[in-house]
Amino acid sequence: MHPVPPPLRQRATPIIAFLLWAALASLLVAGMSGSIAVAPSDLPDAVAQVLRGRPESLAASLLELRAGRALMAFVTGGALALAGVMMQALLRNPLADPYVLGISAGASVGALFALLLMCAAATVDGAAMGGAVTVALLLYLLARRDMRSGAAVEGGTSMLLLTGVIMSSASMALVTLMLSIAPEGRLRNMVFWMIGDLAGAPLRILPWLVLGAALAYALRNARAMNLLALHAEAAATLGVRVGAVRKGLFFVSAVLTASAVTSAGAIGFVGLIVPHACRFAFGPDHRVLVPAAVLGGGSLLVLCDTVARTVVAPTQLPVGAITALIGAPVFLYQLHRLHK
Amino acid sequence: MMIATRQLELRAGGRTLVRDLDWIVGAGECWSIVGRNGAGKSTLLRTAAGLRAPEAGTVELHGRPLADWPLEALARERAYLPQSRNDAFAYNVMETVLSARHPYHANRYWEHSDDHHAAFDALAAMEVDHLAARDVRTLSGGERQRVAIAALLAQDTPLLLLDEPANALDLAHQVRTMSLLSRLCRQSGKTVVMIGHDLNLAHSISTHALLLMGDGRWHAGTVDDAMQAPLLSSYLGHPIDAIEHGGRRIFIPLEAPHD
Numbered sequence: 001m002h003p004v005p006p007p008l009r010q011r012a013t014p015i016i017a018f019l020l021w022a023a024l025a026s027l028l029v030a031g032m033s034g035s036i037a038v039a040p041s042d043l044p045d046a047v048a049q050v051l052r053g054r055p056e057s058l059a060a061s062l063l064e065l066r067a068g069r070a071l072m073a074f075v076t077g078g079a080l081a082l083a084g085v086m087m088q089a090l091l092r093n094p095l096a097d098p099y100v101l102g103i104s105a106g107a108s109v110g111a112l113f114a115l116l117l118m119c120a121a122a123t124v125d126g127a128a129m130g131g132a133v134t135v136a137l138l139l140y141l142l143a144r145r146d147m148r149s150g151a152a153v154e155g156g157t158s159m160l161l162l163t164g165v166i167m168s169s170a171s172m173a174l175v176t177l178m179l180s181i182a183p184e185g186r187l188r189n190m191v192f193w194m195i196g197d198l199a200g201a202p203l204r205i206l207p208w209l210v211l212g213a214a215l216a217y218a219l220r221n222a223r224a225m226n227l228l229a230l231h232a233e234a235a236a237t238l239g240v241r242v243g244a245v246r247k248g249l250f251f252v253s254a255v256l257t258a259s260a261v262t263s264a265g266a267i268g269f270v271g272l273i274v275p276h277a278c279r280f281a282f283g284p285d286h287r288v289l290v291p292a293a294v295l296g297g298g299s300l301l302v303l304c305d306t307v308a309r310t311v312v313a314p315t316q317l318p319v320g321a322i323t324a325l326i327g328a329p330v331f332l333y334q335l336h337r338l339h340k
Numbered sequence: 341m342m343i344a345t346r347q348l349e350l351r352a353g354g355r356t357l358v359r360d361l362d363w364i365v366g367a368g369e370c371w372s373i374v375g376r377n378g379a380g381k382s383t384l385l386r387t388a389a390g391l392r393a394p395e396a397g398t399v400e401l402h403g404r405p406l407a408d409w410p411l412e413a414l415a416r417e418r419a420y421l422p423q424s425r426n427d428a429f430a431y432n433v434m435e436t437v438l439s440a441r442h443p444y445h446a447n448r449y450w451e452h453s454d455d456h457h458a459a460f461d462a463l464a465a466m467e468v469d470h471l472a473a474r475d476v477r478t479l480s481g482g483e484r485q486r487v488a489i490a491a492l493l494a495q496d497t498p499l500l501l502l503d504e505p506a507n508a509l510d511l512a513h514q515v516r517t518m519s520l521l522s523r524l525c526r527q528s529g530k531t532v533v534m535i536g537h538d539l540n541l542a543h544s545i546s547t548h549a550l551l552l553m554g555d556g557r558w559h560a561g562t563v564d565d566a567m568q569a570p571l572l573s574s575y576l577g578h579p580i581d582a583i584e585h586g587g588r589r590i591f592i593p594l595e596a597p598h599d
Contacts, residue, residue, distance in 0.1 A: 008435075009450040092428045222449075223442060229429050230439050234422050237389055238495070239415035239443045284429040287449060 030070035081297025084271030101164030105171030106135030132258035196267030196320030269327030348397035359556030379554035415443035
């Protein structure tokens with residue numbers, strides 16, 4: 001009898017339980033660290049006070065302040081990682097990330113234009129969302145050949161990928177143009193937005209709703225994503241509506257990306273590294289990969305943001321710089337292990 | 341009648357490959373499609389699988405046009421082996437074969453143990469059960485092909501469409517795979533339509549053959565009718581001799597004249 005890999009179903013529960021635990025731990029670490037640390041002994045009482053909604057002690061007040069930002073980091077990281085998983089399945093390319101199709105570049109054009117005009121924060125967010133949606137719709141119009149409904153799907157998603165890359169370059173040209181004409185005083189805000197920064201992000205409910213809905217869609221279509229990743233358009237012969245699933249993956253990942261970059265700017269590497277690391281650790285099956293990437297991406301960004309605001313305190317670094325610094329070597333290490 | 345085409349026309353790259361094809365494949369028959377490169381063999385098979393729409397005419401499965409079949413129901417009726425694959429992700433062999441069980445549990449999140457049994461039996465039938473835990477991207481071309489055929493068997497459909505199943509297989513596995521397909525037709529009542537370039541293998545296991553010229557002309561019939569040396573020579577564009585050896589008909593391509 002030859003060794004047969006154990007059914008994934010048996011491994012799924014411990015994997016997800018471990019990642020849930022890691023997510024909670026990362027949130028607690030974020031709550032405890034800062035210019036004034038919260039001692040572990042004060043933690044249970046402080047958590048209880050925050051949950052009751054009446055923080056009285058210093059520890060509880062600190063925890064509440066930090067929890068808002070940590071939860072924003074979590075939802076942003078989870079959204080980027082999930083968008084990465086979906087984009088990679090859609091393009092059948094493990095090197096794809098949420099930004100490859102230029103949706104974040106579109107958001108950058110909108111946000112930087114608003115920053116250039118010295119608009120209020122809410123307007124900047126709105127402009128970023130507008131830019132992302134514009135690029136997504138343009139992409140769909142130009143490349144809908146790859147997302148046609150019906151069983152007869154010819155060809156892969158190369159049209160979508162190429163169009164996206166071109167849209168991204170065009171948007172980045174506009175970004176460069178705006179950066180070069182921007183007055184000194186506004187440049188710093190613009191650059192920070194581009195790198196990705198959670199400092200000014202208020203805790204909002206909408207990103208959680210978007211992430212929840214996207215997660216539900218991805219779990220429902222996890223098996224279809226497996227078939228698409230394995231068989232490309234031949235997945236249609238196994239009963240998958242290839243065009244409809246591609247359309248769904250495209251729009252859901254576009255909304256996720258737009259939601260994430262709107263609240264925190266274009267944080268790099270999370271959408272590429274986390275799906276890779278989860279695949280490496282738990283296998284490529286989307287039934288485990290999807291929830292694992294959401295939890296892993298959320299925890300990673302919470303930890304990176306904690307580092308960003310504590311490592312050279314009181315100066316706060318943009319979290320995008322930390323994710324790239326950690327992400328690049330981790331990615332290279334994985335790549336080398338993989339091809340040995 | 342398993343699958344039938346009516347007045348089917350296929351075009352690609354501005355050329356008409358097949359014109360007015362009326363082709364009826366009965367249950368339990370084993371068909372080989374023979375023709376030169378670019379004669380439209382794969383295009384025809386993809387059309388029969390429902391992966392592309394014909395330029396004119398219809399394809400019917402059990403008397404019902406392909407376009408009217410729900411995809412899940414169709415996936416329980418016919419399986420399709422594409423000519424080539426590219427594996428982008430590190431799925432293991434077992435996961436690859438299990439994925440072919442999708443049409444049987446479209447509404448469940450996890451597979452059942454009977455799916456695992458079907459997948460394992462298919463792996464054993466193709467002699468790749470020892471590779472179950474391997475990353476598909478690390479397999480050799482022939483091993484990958486056998487895993488792909490195992491997935492087809494696990495899909496457990498009455499109709500099998502195979503584009504060059506013997507591709508990349510060594511001699512022993514070519515013969516074993518072909519006789520497995522022939523057994524599926526004769527003993528399990530499955531219907532097989534395949535593309536192949538080995539006339540001897542095709543002749544020994546097929547009941548019928550469809551010859552494609554690539555300019556619209558075609559010829560369909562039983563092996564004895566369609567696989568005759570003069571007809572094959574004309575359809576393949578090369579002189580072919582047939583000899584009888586040990587009760588089998590062997591096709592020998594004549595040497596190209598030296599000039």
